[in-house]
Amino acid sequence: MSSNFVTMIVTLVIWIGVFFYLLRLDRKVKKLEKK
Amino acid sequence: MLWKIFLLIWMCGVVVAAFLLPAPQSQLGEVSRIFFFHVPMAWVAVLSFLISFVFSILYLRKKEITYDVKASIASRLGLLFAILATISGSIFAKSTWGSFWNWDPRETSIFILLLIYGAYFALRSAVESEERKATLSSVYAILAFVTVPFLVFVVPRVYQSLHPTDSVINTKFHLQMPPPILATFLASLIGFTFLFIWMFKLECEINEISNKLTEE
Numbered sequence: 001m002s003s004n005f006v007t008m009i010v011t012l013v014i015w016i017g018v019f020f021y022l023l024r025l026d027r028k029v030k031k032l033e034k035k
Numbered sequence: 036m037l038w039k040i041f042l043l044i045w046m047c048g049v050v051v052a053a054f055l056l057p058a059p060q061s062q063l064g065e066v067s068r069i070f071f072f073h074v075p076m077a078w079v080a081v082l083s084f085l086i087s088f089v090f091s092i093l094y095l096r097k098k099e100i101t102y103d104v105k106a107s108i109a110s111r112l113g114l115l116f117a118i119l120a121t122i123s124g125s126i127f128a129k130s131t132w133g134s135f136w137n138w139d140p141r142e143t144s145i146f147i148l149l150l151i152y153g154a155y156f157a158l159r160s161a162v163e164s165e166e167r168k169a170t171l172s173s174v175y176a177i178l179a180f181v182t183v184p185f186l187v188f189v190v191p192r193v194y195q196s197l198h199p200t201d202s203v204i205n206t207k208f209h210l211q212m213p214p215p216i217l218a219t220f221l222a223s224l225i226g227f228t229f230l231f232i233w234m235f236k237l238e239c240e241i242n243e244i245s246n247k248l249t250e251e
């Protein structure tokens with residue numbers, strides 16, 4: 001496997017992690033707002 | 036919610052394209068792919084500082100505390116993206132110039148910018164009175180933004196620098212990238228901008244909720 005491909009996978013995992021963290025935070029904030 | 040999922044797919048597309056397309060500057064090797072992330076991060080940092088500047092002016096004109104809170108959130112995000120741009124830049128520096136930090140004019144100017152905005156938060160934490168804090172930090176944010184175009188765009192072009200200056204626009208002010216690379220670069224700029232908008236809105240909402248909770 002080329003190093004480019006490995007870097008791409010690692011970058012994708014980081015991005016997906018950041019997005020899911022933000023999505024979870026967003027959902028929690030929306031819930032608190034409703035309360 | 037839907038646009039946030041779309042943004043995730045969009046950014047994943049950008050990452051895949053950034054690694055599958057040929058390197059944007061073949062003479063600099065594979066590390067030049069960092070350009071697809073480094074430049075948008077720097078762009079978002081400048082955009083955040085501009086937003087902080089606008090909200091600071093609005094606070095001084097209308098004296099509404101929400102403007103000061105928004106200015107501080109924008110500065111915080113600006114500082115975050117400026118740090119990320121500095122880190123990605125120093126990874127590029129290590130690979131092309133042999134060391135993470137060279138005190139090159141570009142590196143020195145971004146370091147000064149980080150210190151200026153770091154001092155903004157030191158100032159905010161040093162003043163207890165809400166109104167005084169808001170007024171002082173708004174004036175400071177306006178003065179801090181005056182240095183941004185100078186430190187980001189002028190200094191690295193006036194002094195001889197190792198940093199590539201014509202990677203986006205050449206000396207004749209023309210975009211000089213092959214269409215697929217330009218499209219990926221613009222898609223990354225758009226993606227990062229929307230990511231910033233999302234983070235900014237989220238921070239504003241969190242701040243509002245915590246204010247309500249402390250009032251209760």
